[in-house]
Amino acid sequence: MEKKKKIKPQRPRGFEDLSGNSLNELIQLRDSIQKVYGLYGFEPLETGIIEYSDVIGSFLPDQDRPNEGVFSFEDDDKRWVSLRYDLTSGLARYVAENFDSLPKPYRRYQSGWVFRNEKPGPGRYRQFYQIDADTIGSDNALSDAEMCMMFSDAIQNTGIEVGNFVIRLSNRKILDGIIDNLNINGNSSGSEINLSIMRSIDKLDRLGLSGVEQLLGEGRKDESGDYTKGAGLEKSSISQILSFLESGIESKSQSRDTCLKNLSNQFGSNIIFNKAIEELSEISNIIDAAGYDEKKIIIDPSVVRGLGYYTGPVYEADLTFNMETDQGLEKFGSIGGGGRYDDLVARLKGARVPSTGISVGISRLRSALKFLNKSSINNESLSVVVLVMDKDKRSDYYKIASSLRNEGISSECYTGDGGMKAQLKYADKRNARLAIIIGEDEIASNSVTIKDLFVGKEFSDKISDNKEWRSGKDSQKNVPINDLVETIKSIV
Amino acid sequence: MEKKKKIKPQRPRGFEDLSGNSLNELIQLRDSIQKVYGLYGFEPLETGIIEYSDVIGSFLPDQDRPNEGVFSFEDDDKRWVSLRYDLTSGLARYVAENFDSLPKPYRRYQSGWVFRNEKPGPGRYRQFYQIDADTIGSDNALSDAEMCMMFSDAIQNTGIEVGNFVIRLSNRKILDGIIDNLNINGNSSGSEINLSIMRSIDKLDRLGLSGVEQLLGEGRKDESGDYTKGAGLEKSSISQILSFLESGIESKSQSRDTCLKNLSNQFGSNIIFNKAIEELSEISNIIDAAGYDEKKIIIDPSVVRGLGYYTGPVYEADLTFNMETDQGLEKFGSIGGGGRYDDLVARLKGARVPSTGISVGISRLRSALKFLNKSSINNESLSVVVLVMDKDKRSDYYKIASSLRNEGISSECYTGDGGMKAQLKYADKRNARLAIIIGEDEIASNSVTIKDLFVGKEFSDKISDNKEWRSGKDSQKNVPINDLVETIKSIV
Numbered sequence: 003m004e005k006k007k008k009i010k011p012q013r014p015r016g017f018e019d020l021s022g023n024s025l026n027e028l029i030q031l032r033d034s035i036q037k038v039y040g041l042y043g044f045e046p047l048e049t050g051i052i053e054y055s056d057v058i059g060s061f062l063p064d065q066d067r068p069n070e071g072v073f074s075f076e077d078d079d080k081r082w083v084s085l086r087y088d089l090t091s092g093l094a095r096y097v098a099e100n101f102d103s104l105p106k107p108y109r110r111y112q113s114g115w116v117f118r119n120e121k122p123g124p125g126r127y128r129q130f131y132q133i134d135a136d137t138i139g140s141d142n143a144l145s146d147a148e149m150c151m152m153f154s155d156a157i158q159n160t161g162i163e164v165g166n167f168v169i170r171l172s173n174r175k176i177l178d179g180i181i182d183n184l185n186i187n188g189n190s191s192g193s194e195i196n197l198s199i200m201r202s203i204d205k206l207d208r209l210g211l212s213g214v215e216q217l218l219g220e221g222r223k224d225e226s227g228d229y230t231k232g233a234g235l236e237k238s239s240i241s242q243i244l245s246f247l248e249s250g251i252e253s254k255s256q257s258r259d260t261c262l263k264n265l266s267n268q269f270g271s272n273i274i275f276n277k278a279i280e281e282l283s284e285i286s287n288i289i290d291a292a293g294y295d296e297k298k299i300i301i302d303p304s305v306v307r308g309l310g311y312y313t314g315p316v317y318e319a320d321l322t323f324n325m326e327t328d329q330g331l332e333k334f335g336s337i338g339g340g341g342r343y344d345d346l347v348a349r350l351k352g353a354r355v356p357s358t359g360i361s362v363g364i365s366r367l368r369s370a371l372k373f374l375n376k377s378s379i380n381n382e383s384l385s386v387v388v389l390v391m392d393k394d395k396r397s398d399y400y401k402i403a404s405s406l407r408n409e410g411i412s413s414e415c416y417t418g419d420g421g422m423k424a425q426l427k428y429a430d431k432r433n434a435r436l437a438i439i440i441g442e443d444e445i446a447s448n449s450v451t452i453k454d455l456f457v458g459k460e461f462s463d464k465i466s467d468n469k470e471w472r473s474g475k476d477s478q479k480n481v482p483i484n485d486l487v488e489t490i491k492s493i494v
Numbered sequence: 495m496e497k498k499k500k501i502k503p504q505r506p507r508g509f510e511d512l513s514g515n516s517l518n519e520l521i522q523l524r525d526s527i528q529k530v531y532g533l534y535g536f537e538p539l540e541t542g543i544i545e546y547s548d549v550i551g552s553f554l555p556d557q558d559r560p561n562e563g564v565f566s567f568e569d570d571d572k573r574w575v576s577l578r579y580d581l582t583s584g585l586a587r588y589v590a591e592n593f594d595s596l597p598k599p600y601r602r603y604q605s606g607w608v609f610r611n612e613k614p615g616p617g618r619y620r621q622f623y624q625i626d627a628d629t630i631g632s633d634n635a636l637s638d639a640e641m642c643m644m645f646s647d648a649i650q651n652t653g654i655e656v657g658n659f660v661i662r663l664s665n666r667k668i669l670d671g672i673i674d675n676l677n678i679n680g681n682s683s684g685s686e687i688n689l690s691i692m693r694s695i696d697k698l699d700r701l702g703l704s705g706v707e708q709l710l711g712e713g714r715k716d717e718s719g720d721y722t723k724g725a726g727l728e729k730s731s732i733s734q735i736l737s738f739l740e741s742g743i744e745s746k747s748q749s750r751d752t753c754l755k756n757l758s759n760q761f762g763s764n765i766i767f768n769k770a771i772e773e774l775s776e777i778s779n780i781i782d783a784a785g786y787d788e789k790k791i792i793i794d795p796s797v798v799r800g801l802g803y804y805t806g807p808v809y810e811a812d813l814t815f816n817m818e819t820d821q822g823l824e825k826f827g828s829i830g831g832g833g834r835y836d837d838l839v840a841r842l843k844g845a846r847v848p849s850t851g852i853s854v855g856i857s858r859l860r861s862a863l864k865f866l867n868k869s870s871i872n873n874e875s876l877s878v879v880v881l882v883m884d885k886d887k888r889s890d891y892y893k894i895a896s897s898l899r900n901e902g903i904s905s906e907c908y909t910g911d912g913g914m915k916a917q918l919k920y921a922d923k924r925n926a927r928l929a930i931i932i933g934e935d936e937i938a939s940n941s942v943t944i945k946d947l948f949v950g951k952e953f954s955d956k957i958s959d960n961k962e963w964r965s966g967k968d969s970q971k972n973v974p975i976n977d978l979v980e981t982i983k984s985i986v
Contacts (some may be wrong), residue, residue, distance in 0.1 A: 009549055011590035011842040014575055017542030019588055021602070025538045041899045043876045043906030043924070046517045050509030050621050051543070051607060052565075057501055073544075075567035078611070083506055085543075096511055098503035105923040107910045110513070115543060119570070129542050137909060144888055145909040291889030292896055350503040384535045396636055397783030404784055407533045414535030417629060417637040418599045431597035432535070 016122025017129050027368055031160055032113050032133060035362060038156040039111035039135045042148065047110040049092035051117075055082040058091035059349065061311050062118070073119045085117040089134040090346070090359065097138050098350035107140040113364075127365070134340075136359030138347065143281065146315045146342060147288035149360050153319055154298045156362070157337075161371060162321065167337075170254075170302035170318045173282050174341065176265070177203065177306055179275025180246055184239045191274075197310050198233040199243070204308045206247060207335060214247065215240060250304040258286045261301045281314060307341055316341030317360060325373050334370055338362035385494045386413040387429040389422065391441045402438060402450075405487055411494055429455055435494055438486070439478075450486050453478040454493065508614025509621050519860055523652055524605050524625060527854060530648040531603035531627045534640065539602040541584035543609075547574040550583035551841065553803050554610070565611045577609040581626040582838070582851065589630050590842035599632040605856075619857065626832075628851030630839065635773065638807045638834060639780035641852050645811055646790045648854070649829075653863060654813065656789050659829075662746075662810045664797035665774050666833065668757070669695065671767025672738055676731045683766075689802050690725040691735070696800045698739060699827060707736060742796040750778045753793045773806060799833050808833030809852060817865050826862055830854035877986045878905040879921040881914065883933045894930060894942075897979055903986055921947055927986055930978070931970075942978050945970040946985065 013019065020028060036046070055074050062071045073085040086092050089112045097108060113133040122128050135152065137145040150169050157167050177200060178191045189195050202217035209217070216222035218240045221232035235243075249268060253261040262279055269275045282301060289299055307316045318339035324331040340360035347355035386406055388399045399415045406413035416425045422439075429437045439451040457477040481489050505511065512520060528538070547566050554563045565577040578584050581604045589600060605625040614620050627644065629637040642661050649659050669692060670683045681687050694709035701709070708714035710732045713724035727735075741760060745753040754771055761767045774793060781791055799808045810831035816823040832852035839847035878898055880891045891907045898905040908917045914931075921929045931943040949969040973981050 008844040009551075009842055011549060011587045012546065013542055013549075013587065013591070014544055014546055014569060014573075017544055019542065019592075020540040022537045022539075025540050028540075029538070041902070041904050043879070043904050043926075045514045045876070045924075046521070047514075048512040048517050048520075050505055050511065052506055052509055052609070052621065054504065054506055057503060057505075059501075073567070075565070077506060081506075095503045095505065099505070100511075105920050107920075109906070109909075117544070129544065140909040140911075142909045142911060144882075144892065144907060147892075148907075148909065288889055288892060292892050350501055352500040384537070387535070390636075397780055400636065400639075400780060400784050410533070412533050412535050414601070415636060415640075417601075417632040417634045417640065419632075419634060428597050428599075432537075434535075 016127050034159045035156045038159050042152050044109045044111045047112045049096050052083050055084040073117050094347045108138040111135040131364040134361045138357045141356040143284040147285045150299050153360050164297050166323050167321050169299040170305045172303050172305035173278035173315050174312045175278035176303050179272040200306045204306050258301045311343045311346045312341040313344045314342035321370050337366045384432045384434045385411050386436045387434045388415045388438045389425045390416045449480050451480050508619050526651045527648045530651050534644050536601045536603045539604045544575050547576040549587050565609050586839045600630040603627040623856040625854045630849045633848040635776040639777045642791050645852050658815050659813050661791040662794035662797045664795050665770035665807050666804045667770035668795050671764040675764050692798045696798050750793045803835045803838045804833040805836045806834035813862050829858045876924045876926045877903050878928045879926045880907045880930045881917045882908045941972050943972050
């Protein structure tokens with residue numbers, strides 16, 4: 003054919019390709035989490051990736067770029083549509099649209115790609131994978147407690163051991179109560195000033211107390227020179243919030259009961275605050291009775307979560323071990339979270355629909371498992387490559403591959419046009435376990451040669467003489483063709 | 495809270511929500527197909543949903559609307575991006591981008607949502623699920639033969655029995671050869687006139703010979719009054735193509751060998767045509783040797799597939815049983831197909847990369863399995879609802895649910911606020927198998943009542959007296975609390 007003008011093959015910034023074992027890891031991780039959600043009686047849901055923009059709205063944490071963050075475009079009928087930026091907004095639409103036919107409470111899990119029209123960076127994608135679980139239509143503390151316990155079970159089921167993670171539980175009303183005590187003008191739950199304070203506090207883990215102090219005041223310039231405008235609080239207000247955060251840091255090592263008692267002593271005169279303590283106590287009692295101790299779930303009042311729509315209990319799952327980063331040893335940190343959002347569905351339903359849910363970001367979890375060496379995946383990779391030594395005999399080769407597949411062993415005939423060397427290289431590259439060789443000698447003796455590519459590799463690591471390796475004495479054996487399937491079954 | 499202005503909850507036209515068992519069906523179907531692809535040594539791939547528009551191009555069958563069909567919008571950097579309209583275009587980009595590091599041949603499977611910006615209609619969605627498998631970088635007939643055999647195995651693995659489906663194999667060069675014989679100006683493989691003839695023939699199943707005759711000539715007006723311009727061939731050319739199609743219809747009931755011999759006798763003087771027969775013979779020999787007879791794979795020269803980029807062998811999988819439609823009994827028809835496309839990756843790579851692949855549309859397959867009553871899914875649905883009779887005891891109820899989950903039994907405590915009637919209604923709506931009741935009587939006797947909701951339903955179908963059913967004598971039993979888990983394990 004003619005050589006046509008070449009278009010440069012590239013993917014848009016912030017979009018990732020996943021293949022082979024990396025993809026198998028994601029799938030296994032998703033399935034291990036969803037299995038727990040299913041055991042808890044949550045049912046699966048899949049909503050569309052495109053939604054009407056005004057219907058799903060935009061509830062992203064970074065309100066500094068209000069019109070950005072979401073991929074949106076005009077549909078044929080001149081109505082704006084958006085790619086889903088999370089799985090909660092589509093759920094709210096789904097529930098409102100199908101309210102009468104759904105069981106109530108409605109409990110579902112959902113996994114899938116979500117899209118953020120943000121500046122991509124290292125480890126920061128514009129398409130990423132989330133797994134959510136939500137309970138819609140329940141005011142019951144059991145539904146919040148269940149989120150924490152189910153979250154804990156799900157993380158454990160991915161292979162992360164107790165001690166390496168913790169669910170941090172708090173309540174948005176704690177902060178609402180403290181802010182209420184400060185007598186700031188225009189403050190109410192969900193008001194601009196409350197959200198601004200909340201987002202400052204949400205950065206405690208990353209910026210420390212002094213960073214939060216700047217954000218609560220005039221503002222803060224980061225290393226890159228970018229300036230973030232602060233909440234503009236007075237010094238006395240700032241110091242009250244800081245002292246609350248300091249006591250919160252202590253509370254992490256306390257029992258849930260002690261933590262709630264101390265909080266109550268500190269701020270117990272405020273009615274909103276007391277409501278928070280009451281709700282947390284009720285959740286804590288259920289968690290206690292169900293046997294989830296402070297190794298799994300703690301109360302940590304500094305948890306606020308960045309999203310504006312939370313109204314009550316909030317949860318965050320942190321991995322507690324250190325890992326090496328460019329900045330030295332750092333805590334791995336959050337892999338997901340959630341909380342109660344009683345007003346979100348109301349936008350569409352016209353009446354309050356109490357809801358609570360959690361969301362796991364799968365990319366960070368994948369990195370964590372890799373770090374913990376827990377990303378051993380089931381051996382779904384290729385087991386056997388049957389080399390094609392003689393093109394005229396390929397039907398025979400194909401029959402061998404077919405008989406191995408009938409035994410559940412992943413097998414293939416080489417379908418390229420390379421010689422033996424290229425074929426062995428291919429088998430290596432595919433990370434195949436075995437190569438099967440049937441050349442003239444084998445045909446004459448009615449046998450096959452089975453080459454163990456893993457043994458060959460280990461062997462080659464140990465010896466220095468290349469020729470010796472090439473002879474491959476230890477890595478291959480000749481068996482009668484009738485023993486082939488049984489021999490391979492005994493190896494893989 | 496205040497009642498805010500309500501936004502109407504609706505999804506854009508052509509987008510579907512999937513939930514519960516419908517979604518489980520899709521997942522099970524996907525996994526059963528992918529399991530076969532994995533056994534054949536294909537590895538998984540996931541490419542991004544957003545691609546640069548010029549990189550993936552547009553190769554949709556319906557060229558009457560060249561600028562439509564694909565969802566496209568401008569990215570921040572003013573470059574146009576598109577939602578993937580199939581999985582092949584992203585694969586071509588991925589392969590060209592990573593050519594040197596990939597094993598060759600590169601064999602992957604991929605599943606996911608694809609998007610068509612077309613007019614939605616009944617059963618015609620703008621977001622739908624596809625499962626592909628492709629071999630890139632192989633000219634080898636084995637890779638085409640493998641597609642047919644793997645396709646056949648995959649369909650069987652979904653539960654559709656041999657006899658209810660058939661893979662129809664042909665070669666694009668058959669038609670190229672016939673058209674070449676007609677001496678039409680400007681015709682060459684892939685030229686406008688060839689594509690126009692090919693698309694007319696592709697509608698044979700739907701429009702019959704007379705419809706195709708119109709499309710090959712002046713054109714055709716359909717029932718809705720829409721007019722499709724024809725290929726404008728002369729009468730003598732049209733009659734030659736029609737006589738070929740007629741012989742093709744006969745060939746469906748012939749052996750692959752006989753079919754190829756007849757074709758060869760009819761058009762054997764043309765060099766392009768002879769190449770087609772040669773390629774099909776080679777594929778057929780491999781298929782023969784591997785034991786796939788004409789119950790599974792036939793040669794059917796009328797198969798052309800609508801896409802312009804196919805260059806050689808083409809495959810289509812048809813379900814052969816009838817099902818009732820608005821037009822009476824009709825064959826179920828195609829559930830997917832594919833073919834060899836040797837020039838598609840060349841757009842991006844600058845050199846020919848021979849490729850072949852298949853694609854399955856999962857929605858039609860789901861309908862088919864439902865029709866065949868084969869959509870029995872693994873019991874992943876909810877098994878047990880523990881009713882909450884006394885809010886103060888919910889920790890105890892929760893412990894029961896938890897102990898059942900530890901045995902792998904999907905269980906939940908009711909998290910709503912309804913009474914016993916509402917709770918049983920909820921359990922029914924969730925299609926739960928059992929409800930567990932621990933009220934005052936049970937607490938006094940240290941026992942639990944287990945209500946079998948399925949037995950209750952069957953029972954209620956048989957009896958006329960509503961009161962009798964409500965008493966539910968046959969559907970529930972009381973057991974000591976210590977026997978609870980064992981008793982439930984014996985039921986579910």
